[in-house]
Amino acid sequence: MGHVRAEIVATGTELLLGQKVNENARYLSEILADLGIAVRQHVVVGDDAASIDAALTAALARSELVVTTGGLGPTEADLTRERVAAVTGRPLVLHRPSLEAITSLFARIGRPMPESNRKQALCPEGAVVIPNPLGTAPGAIVETGGRMIVMLPGPPAELRAMVEQTVAPFLAERLQQAGQRSVIRSRVLRLVGIGESAAMARIADLAGGDNPTLSPMATGGEVWLRITARAACRRDADTLIDTVEEAVRPRLGDHIYGRDAETLEAVVGRVLAARRQTLAVAESCTGGLVAHRLTSVPGSSAYFERGLVVYSNRSKTELADVAPELLARHGAVSAEVAGAMAEGVRRSAGTDFGLAITGIAGPGGGTEAKPVGLVFFGLAGGGPTLTDSRMFPGDRKAVKLLASNRALELLWRRLRD
Amino acid sequence: MGHVRAEIVATGTELLLGQKVNENARYLSEILADLGIAVRQHVVVGDDAASIDAALTAALARSELVVTTGGLGPTEADLTRERVAAVTGRPLVLHRPSLEAITSLFARIGRPMPESNRKQALCPEGAVVIPNPLGTAPGAIVETGGRMIVMLPGPPAELRAMVEQTVAPFLAERLQQAGQRSVIRSRVLRLVGIGESAAMARIADLAGGDNPTLSPMATGGEVWLRITARAACRRDADTLIDTVEEAVRPRLGDHIYGRDAETLEAVVGRVLAARRQTLAVAESCTGGLVAHRLTSVPGSSAYFERGLVVYSNRSKTELADVAPELLARHGAVSAEVAGAMAEGVRRSAGTDFGLAITGIAGPGGGTEAKPVGLVFFGLAGGGPTLTDSRMFPGDRKAVKLLASNRALELLWRRLRD
Incomplete structure (x- = not known):
């Protein structure tokens, strides 16, 4: 494998019907670029043998590395194993450890293993099996005539875990x-x-360069800046990247909360854990999303004490200790109530911080004075109680997401200052 | 254009570097399927002449319709116009109305037109030009030897506007x-x-058919069965689909909760709203995800009264009214505590139903008796309080998601019975 070129062959009728976007190809391209492997083509074909064979044959003729995604399930429509076996001229053989892994996965969840899952333990003779820590479909690496085929399943979480644990280290060593x-x-x-x-x-003025490159991406209400560099070794490339980051920080440092895969909730959680401080949240319009994001971080039980989803006015009073007069005077969607919710949940939970969100996620419930998208925030603890408001564009899901970002941002800023 | 097959050829290095997902291909596939055009392949290649030529030639050999995306900008890397001209043997000619449109667009924003934008007004001789209402790059439809190439720009908003205004009506008429x-x-x-x-x-036995087809897809812990039919008109196609659905229902009806874009939380919410019943939830390991899902449904404030994210033992006692002795005797992760949480939150919220989840999401916190992935459920209201447990595979995010599915499923079953 000298200067390796790669192609990604995805199978799946749902991709050709426009029911799913090919996120796996994007992810794999990013990972392969990080390894210095140039991806020259993506192909998507349906779940039929002739199309898969043609795509595999064409890709192998052009490129040293072919990564397939999808088609490793237990059903009749899952053809990748047998097509790779056919194209490479390797018989399918039973891989006992995979069969045991599949059997024990079913045993662990207390269900009988359907007979059809047995075929997921088949792999082309001589292949390196890629364990699947999250599902029943193992992958495989098949080497043939100076070419390499890496077979991965379609579900993104499984594919990612297998790439991180097995495929990327394997390719890096090669x-x-x-x-x-x-x-x-x-x-x-x-x-x-x-x-x-x-x-x-x-x-x-920093974005015009050729190596390193600096390019923005807007995603989930955040902006990500990607700095990419090619060099002789990791250290040299990282030094090039450091130079760009050092130029960016003085201009945008006030907004940069993390790097790479770090989420805002993980960054906030790390600071709370390090300081042994605790947090409770009271949410109205975000409806549990802030608590869900905070508790998606492993170890969050060390600092996250409780969350209240106070949808009704009664629950705002009973749980977050908001005075009924305050609700009557200012309305549930107001800076006053947001502040009272933050203080109330902090007091009842006995935590260092109380974070609160109340707003109108829509599509109904808006008025001229308080339109859909208007959200108030409250933050108690670590200083005087703070309130804030924002108008967010978009539908219900967008408003919930953007409001959860802003709430976590307020907490991040207070923890930083 | 009899029985039309189509392919989508996207150009763009950013797609091959994983900086952007190929959303245009997904969108176009959906549009083409609605027109009765079967998309058989997606291809992504970089911005180089040889790769584009090879992809175009291969696609034209297989399919009647080839849609290209990207490569219509003003830069040196934008090659689609000239490559389509080369592959179809048509010279590029200046399209005066396009040049005027580009010139007046620059006049409108008060900037001089860079000389490089002039090339965007070139198109293969004899092509139908597709106006671009949102940008400088017009598209084109080139017909050649019984084949058709539709050239569209990369920016999704421009592409969509051009498809809706020009391409879809053009194809429908053809x-x-x-x-x-x-x-x-x-x-x-x-x-x-x-x-x-x-x-x-x-x-x-129902899945072998050619028309309609029946194919499964596993996604987010659910299974989706897709029935696809081709027929002379919508009604005939829907009748074919009905026949398959009627055959499937007696065998799987116990698990079918919805159709198409209906989510489990929306189905549950619709029933609660129709019956004017109310719900409160108490979550430990799902950490707010169940409340977040329920409150993502527009109108959920009519039936969702409150949610408790009772992460600490203290909050389980204070908020969900779980007796400390029960926690001490059985542990927080137990059927007894799940049942008590469901009854406690129902009682304090005064709702018709109380739903509770407690478990070990991992990666830490597991023991031999109570391993990571073990989750207990409680459901109070509408009958005797029910408890249930499951062992889920996967990481923290997967356990949270699968547990939220199971909780909503239990509620759905009780509402149905």
Whole structure:
């Protein structure tokens, strides 16, 4: 494997019907670029043998590495195992450890293993099996005539776990053995509280370079800046990236909360855990999303004491200790109630911080004075109680997401200051 | 254009670097399926002439319709116009109305037109130009030897506007002229509480058909069955689909909760709203995810009264009224505590139903007796209090998601019975 070129072959009728976007190809492209492997083509074909065979044959003729996604399930429509076996001329053989893993997965969840799942333990003879820590479909690496086929399942969580645990380390070692000298590295700076064009306006003069490159991406109400560099080794590439990051920070540091895969909830959680401080939240319009994000971080039980989803006015009074007069005077969607909710949940939970959100997620419930998208925030603890408001665009899901970002951003800023 | 097959050829290095997902291909696939055009392949290639030529030539050899996306900008890397001209043997000619449109767009924003934008007004001789209402890059439709190439720009908003205003009506008229009477329709049956292979085992004899087809998809801990039919008109296609659904229902009806875009939380919410019943939830390991899902449904404030995220033992006692002795005797992760949480939250909220979840989401906190993935459920109201448990595979996020599915499933079953 000298200067490796790769292709990604996805199978799945749902992709061709437009029911699902090919996120796996995007993810794999990013991972392969990080390894210095140039991806030259993505192909999507349906679940039929002729199309899969043609795509595999064409890809193997052009490129050293072919990664397949999908088609490793237990059903008749899952053809990747047998098509790779046919195209490479390797018989399918039973891989006993995989069969045991599948059997024990079913045993663990207390269900009988359907007979059809047995075929998931088949793999082309001589292949390296890729364990699947999250599902029944193992993958495989098949080497044939100087080419390599990596077979991965379609569910993104399974695919990612297998790439991180097995495929990426395997490829990295191979590339090193083969003496590949150039690597592509990239780093994401994650920003909150600023839009894409406002962020780019501050760093326009830094964005024209060829190596490293600096490019923005707007996603989930956040802006991510990706810095990518190619160099002889990891360290050299990272040094190039450091230089760009050092130029960006003085201009955008106030918005950069993390790097790469770090989420805002993980960054906030890390600070709370390190300081042995605790947090409780009271949510109205976000409806549990802030608590869900905070508790998605492993170890969050160390600092997250409780969450209240106070949808009704009665629950705001009973649980978050908001005076009925305050609700009557200012309405549930107000800075006064947001502040009272934050103080109330902090007091009843006995935590260091209380964070509160109340607003109108829509589509109904808006008025001229308080339109859909208007959200108030309260933060108690670590200083005087703070209130804040924002008008968010978009539908119910967007308003919930953007409001949860803003709530976590307020907490992040207070923890930082 | 009789029975049309299509392919989508996207150009763009950013797609091959994993910086962008190929959402245009998903969107176009959906639009083409609605027109009765079967998409057989997606391809992504980089911005180089040889790759684009090879992809175009291969696609034209297989399919009647080739849609390209990207490569219509003003830069050196934008090659689609010239490559389509080369592959179809048509010279590029200046399209005066396009040049005027581009010039006046720059005049409107008060900037001089860079010389490089002039090339965007070129198109292959004899092509139908597709106006771009949102940007400088017009598209084009080139017909050649019984084949058709539709060229569209990369920015999704521009592409969509051009498809809606020009391309879709153009294709619909062509199909009608050619006497194509056929449409493709599809319907999804959404299942909960059963695995993909177990579901397919019950309907294996129904899944072999060619038209309609019946195929499963496992997603987010659910199984979806997609029925797709081709027929002369919508009604005939829907009748074919009905026939399959009627055959599936007796065998899997116990697990089918909805169709197409209906979520489990929306189905549960619709029943509660119709009966004017109310719900409160108490969550430990799901950490607010069940409340978040329930409150993502517009109008959920009519039936969702409150949610408690009782992460600490103290909050379980204070908020969900779980006796400390019960916690001490059985542990927080137990059927007894799940049942007490459900009854406690129902009582304090004064709702018709109380739903509770407590378990070990991991990665830490597991023991031999209570391993990571073990989750208990409680449901109070509408009958005797019910408790239930499950062992879920996967990481923290997977356990949270699967547990939220099971909790909503239990409520759905009780509402149905």
